[in-house]
Amino acid sequence: xxxxxxxxxxxxxxxxxxxxxxxxxxxxxxxxxxxxxxxxxxxxxxxxxxxxxxxxxxxxxxxxxxxxxxxxxxxxxxxxxxxxxxxxxxxxxxxxxxxxxxxxxxxxxxxxxxxxxxxxxxxxxxxxxxxxxxxxxxxxxxxxxxxxxxxxxxxxxxxxxxxxxxxxxxxxxxxxxxxxxxxxxxxxxxxxxxxxxxxxxxxxxxxxxxxxxxxxxxxxxxxxxxxxxxxxxxxxxxxxxxxxxxxxxxxxxxxxxxxxxxxxxxxxxxxxxxxxxxxxxxxxxxxxxxxxxxxxxxxxxxxxxxxxxxxxxxxxxxxxxxxxxxxxxxxxxxxxxxxxxxxxxxxxxxxxxxxxxxxxxxxxxxxxxxxxxxxxxxxxxxxxxxxxxxxxxxxxxxxxxxxxxxxxxxxxxxxxxxxxxxxxxxxxxxxxxxxxxxxxxxxxxxxxxxxxxxxxxxxxxxxxxxxxxxxxxxxxxxxxx
Amino acid sequence: xxxxxxxxxxxxxxxxxxxxxxxxxxxxxxxxxxxxxxxxxxxxxxxxxxxxxxxxxxxxxxxxxxxxx
Numbered sequence: 435x436x437x438x439x440x441x442x443x444x445x446x447x448x449x450x451x452x453x454x455x456x457x458x459x460x461x462x463x464x465x466x467x468x469x470x471x472x473x474x475x476x477x478x479x480x481x482x483x484x485x486x487x488x489x490x491x492x493x494x495x496x497x498x499x500x501x502x503x504x505x506x507x508x509x510x511x512x513x514x515x516x517x518x519x520x521x522x523x524x525x526x527x528x529x530x531x532x533x534x535x536x537x538x539x540x541x542x543x544x545x546x547x548x549x550x551x552x553x554x555x556x557x558x559x560x561x562x563x564x565x566x567x568x569x570x571x572x573x574x575x576x577x578x579x580x581x582x583x584x585x586x587x588x589x590x591x592x593x594x595x596x597x598x599x600x601x602x603x604x605x606x607x608x609x610x611x612x613x614x615x616x617x618x619x620x621x622x623x624x625x626x627x628x629x630x631x632x633x634x635x636x637x638x639x640x641x642x643x644x645x646x647x648x649x650x651x652x653x654x655x656x657x658x659x660x661x662x663x664x665x666x667x668x669x670x671x672x673x674x675x676x677x678x679x680x681x682x683x684x685x686x687x688x689x690x691x692x693x694x695x696x697x698x699x700x701x702x703x704x705x706x707x708x709x710x711x712x713x714x715x716x717x718x719x720x721x722x723x724x725x726x727x728x729x730x731x732x733x734x735x736x737x738x739x740x741x742x743x744x745x746x747x748x749x750x751x752x753x754x755x756x757x758x759x760x761x762x763x764x765x766x767x768x769x770x771x772x773x774x775x776x777x778x779x780x781x782x783x784x785x786x787x788x789x790x791x792x793x794x795x796x797x798x799x800x801x802x803x804x805x806x807x808x809x810x811x812x813x814x815x816x817x818x819x820x821x822x823x824x825x826x827x828x829x830x831x832x833x834x835x836x837x838x839x840x841x842x843x844x845x846x847x848x849x850x851x852x853x854x855x856x857x858x859x860x861x862x863x864x865x866x867x868x869x870x871x872x873x874x875x876x877x878x879x880x881x882x883x884x885x886x887x888x889x890x891x892x893x894x895x896x897x898x899x900x901x902x903x904x905x906x907x908x909x910x911x912x913x914x915x
Numbered sequence: 916x917x918x919x920x921x922x923x924x925x926x927x928x929x930x931x932x933x934x935x936x937x938x939x940x941x942x943x944x945x946x947x948x949x950x951x952x953x954x955x956x957x958x959x960x961x962x963x964x965x966x967x968x969x970x971x972x973x974x975x976x977x978x979x980x981x982x983x984x
Contacts, residue, residue, distance in 0.1 A: 525948045527945070527948040527949050528948050528949075690920075694919070694920060695919065695920040695921050696919070696921060696923075697921075698921055698923045797920075797921050798920065798921060798922075799921055799922045799923065800922075806922055807920055807921070807922060863948070880940075882941060882944045882945075884945055889941055889945070891937050891940065891941045891944075893937065893940075896933065896937070897922075898927075898933075898934060898937035898938070898941070899922070900938070900941075910925075910927045910934055910938075911922065911925045911926075911927055912925065912926040912927040912930055912933060912934055912937075913919050913920070913922045913924070913925075913926060914919065914926070915920050
């Protein structure tokens with residue numbers, strides 16, 4: 435009897451000891467993840483390599499491969515409404531950003547404000563909402579807040595748009611000659627400079643929040659010549675062939691199920707390759723090469739940023755979100771080649787037009803500023819080595835750009851307050867996707883939009899779309915997704 | 916029901932009851948998000964404001980900024 439008790443005691447002790455150790459490890463609060471939100475500008479649904487696109491995007495493809503690629507994710511069809519919802523978690527209508535820049539501090543707080551104090555808050559790139567980033571919770575800011583700028587502007591007015599920590603950025607701040615200066619490279623440079631100054635050099639354990647809002651690949655079409663040359667031959671066979679090529683790749687990658695989404699002729703206007711003149715063909719071949727080069731350049735600069743994070747041991751505990759603010763843009767200009775200049779060079783201002791947008795948004799209908807799938811559909815890549823449940827999956831979970839704010843709050847273990855700095859806050863319209871990021875099953879969503887004459891609603895796999903909410907020329911559409 | 920993410924087939928006429936319920940749910944949502952947003956609380960007021968904004972843009976800073984959105 436005595437012996438038995440002894441053994442039991444021994445066993446208990448042996449078992450308890452490692453248990454205590456394990457418990458101590460679990461109970462020790464895990465460091466909050468760094469947050470990196472990357473927003474592309476006017477990038478089409480099918481522009482990334484991992485989405486069947488023609489651009490080489492190895493760094494983003496690797497994020498998708500080791501993270502989660504959401505293929506049924508939605509933005510708000512246009513710059514300002516998308517950016518306002520991304521920053522606040524609210525529908526743009528609540529904060530007056532349904533068309534213009536809105537007033538984010540009317541009933542809302544930004545992610546930067548929510549994280550302030552607990553996080554170092556940094557931003558580079560396009561803001562496009564009001565008030566300015568430094569007034570809305572960011573400690574450091576570099577970028578042009580409104581218009582897309584790639585090469586150093588030839589227009590004086592645009593030069594003044596470029597800001598660095600509350601003052602105008604000027605030629606004296608450059609480390610390369612004006613002719614070689616390219617905005618995206620500077621975005622990445624400043625992202626790293628801010629991280630170096632505010633995080634690495636300070637040796638702080640405080641996590642960081644970096645909002646990286648690229649201008650790429652928004653028009654004007656401008657990219658380094660060496661990048662453009664990589665893609666000049668890619669579009670020789672035309673835009674119809676490019677759509678087919680992308681569609682086939684999407685099917686092969688498991689992004690599109692051919693049974694539920696065909697590659698049909700989707701435009702009202704006939705934009706078939708055969709109907710174009712020789713100059714138009716040359717124009718689109720070059721325009722698409724520059725656009726593709728811009729997507730490639732975005733990936734190159736992000737690759738530098740990711741390498742920097744890895745080198746400083748910051749990568750594995752960084753939760754990265756990547757998406758586009760709307761679909762590719764059909765805002766068009768005459769399809770004529772720039773006179774005496776090469777398309778893509780500094781000073782040229784061409785666009786891919788409706789013809790190019792149809793390729794970039796393959797196989798979806800519509801484009802930026804519409805609530806068709808091509809206007810609001812975007813791939814969303816989530817990557818977080820330390821916290822992801824099941825890496826390497828393509829998720830059909832529907833989600834909205836409004837979901838990012840509550841997801842980030844969840845990641846940072848923070849609650850949404852009812853008031854902030856005297857502002858009474860509206861309710862959030864998004865919901866946290868953290869359970870889905872950690873492998874919870876797909877939940878059915880109800881997502882709603884209003885943009886100019888369009889209204890849309892998604893319920894589960896149903897989508898209702900209406901033109902002109904005021905009854906004039908009302909037309910209704912119902913589709914299953 | 917056919918599946919079509921490319922939105923080329925309109926199912927509205929064959930499923931009027933679904934359309935009706937979604938129209939109703941959209942209208943309720945729009946009303947709730949527009950609440951407290953003065954420029955949106957009354958449709959006519961909103962139209963007036965939009966008209967004003969458009970006018971201002973045409974008169975003012977030229978088309979560049981307007982187009983870049």
